Amino acid sequence: MNPPSSILIAGAGFLGTQLAELLAEAGCHAYTLRRSPTPLQASTAPASTPTRIHPIQADLLEPSTLADLPATIDAVVFAASADRSNPDAYQNTYLSAQSNLAHALLRSGRELQRWIFVSSTRVYGFSDGRWVGESTPPHIRDRLAETLLRAEEFTHALPWPTCVVRSAGIYGPGRNRLLDQCLRQERPLPPPGVYTNRIHRDDCARALLHLLHLPMADLPPTILAADRDPAESRTFLTWIYQQLGRTPPDLGPADRPRGGNKRCRSDLLLQTGFQFHYPSYRDGYPALIQSVLSTPPADS
Numbered sequence: 663m664n665p666p667s668s669i670l671i672a673g674a675g676f677l678g679t680q681l682a683e684l685l686a687e688a689g690c691h692a693y694t695l696r697r698s699p700t701p702l703q704a705s706t707a708p709a710s711t712p713t714r715i716h717p718i719q720a721d722l723l724e725p726s727t728l729a730d731l732p733a734t735i736d737a738v739v740f741a742a743s744a745d746r747s748n749p750d751a752y753q754n755t756y757l758s759a760q761s762n763l764a765h766a767l768l769r770s771g772r773e774l775q776r777w778i779f780v781s782s783t784r785v786y787g788f789s790d791g792r793w794v795g796e797s798t799p800p801h802i803r804d805r806l807a808e809t810l811l812r813a814e815e816f817t818h819a820l821p822w823p824t825c826v827v828r829s830a831g832i833y834g835p836g837r838n839r840l841l842d843q844c845l846r847q848e849r850p851l852p853p854p855g856v857y858t859n860r861i862h863r864d865d866c867a868r869a870l871l872h873l874l875h876l877p878m879a880d881l882p883p884t885i886l887a888a889d890r891d892p893a894e895s896r897t898f899l900t901w902i903y904q905q906l907g908r909t910p911p912d913l914g915p916a917d918r919p920r921g922g923n924k925r926c927r928s929d930l931l932l933q934t935g936f937q938f939h940y941p942s943y944r945d946g947y948p949a950l951i952q953s954v955l956s957t958p959p960a961d962s
């Protein structure tokens with residue numbers, strides 16, 4: 663069977679827009695669904711690709727807006743993100759919205775080649791910095807993670823080939839909050855033994871494209887998307903401060919990490935044939951740092 667060629671990206675934001683670009687470059691059609699009337703602009707798309715990117719304005723929480731989805735869609739990447747970090751918002755976005763979309767497609771009798779749900783490594787709520795991988799049972803320590811896990815179970819129960827991608831924190835062009843905080847010397851160094859798991863947006867989008875094109879028999883039910891360098895947060899932030907030419911502030915100990923404390927192992931992704939462009943923050947951040955250093959502060 664040919665790989666999917668007409669992909670609905672439900673929640674086309676930071677990650678989904680980049681995936682749409684990659685799909686269009688690969689000759690596929692990408693349907694980018696979000697509530698806002700203005701689609702996000704593909705940043706580096708060659709002139710030929712916009713004709714293969716088709717924005718759809720719809721609200722995944724309003725089933726009536728999902729009634730006329732294009733008949734050609736043969737795969738879904740669910741990459742909508744909750745607006746807020748509270749249980750209701752998580753329930754709405756990851757469960758109700760995912761369910762609304764699935765039922766809209768089921769009602770019209772679609773045969774999808776695959777359904778990929780972008781979940782989060784938050785389901786590993788350990789606090790001791792241990793290594794985790796796909797075979798590690800989730801450790802649920804809050805209602806947000808519990809909701810994500812229920813959403814993953816919903817995905818797996820769908821009648822199409824499914825894959826849950828547990829993504830680490832996604833960084834990339836324009837997501838400058840952390841760099842801006844460090845520029846202002848507002849980000850304290852955490853104590854030793856606290857780890858950060860990240861993935862560059864472009865690698866995460868490339869991983870999704872890779873999973874969409876993987877032969878069906880090789881598609882894992884669950885896979886971690888994290889770079890190869892789960893570093894101590896302290897080491898990572900010290901490096902960022904050095905690159906920015908700033909010294910870390912003496913603000914006392916940082917807050918306990920919200921997403922738990924673990925080290926994500928992305929061996930399975932490599933075993934499926936994926937190669938990282940940015941295996942470490944040391945590869946992915948220099949261009950972003952260059953960009954913030956060359957941008958004048960907003961008030962100048």
Ligand SMILES: NC(=O)c1ccc[n+]([C@@H]2O[C@H](COP(=O)([O-])OP(=O)(O)OC[C@H]3O[C@@H](n4cnc5c(N)ncnc54)[C@H](OP(=O)(O)O)[C@@H]3O)[C@@H](O)[C@H]2O)c1
Nearest residue numbers: 673674675676677696697698721722741742743782831832
């Ligand atoms: N960012 C991270 O660090 C991170 C870490 C782990 C996992 N993830 C997962 O990765 C995925 C993508 O993250 P991202 O950073 O690309 O998020 P994002 O930039 O916030 O994009 C999500 C998109 O979803 C759309 N959306 C939200 N609710 C919707 C609704 N009811 N109907 C239609 N569209 C809706 C939003 O557009 P509108 O507001 O216009 O609707 C937005 O463009 C999410 O599943 C997220 O949970 C992200």
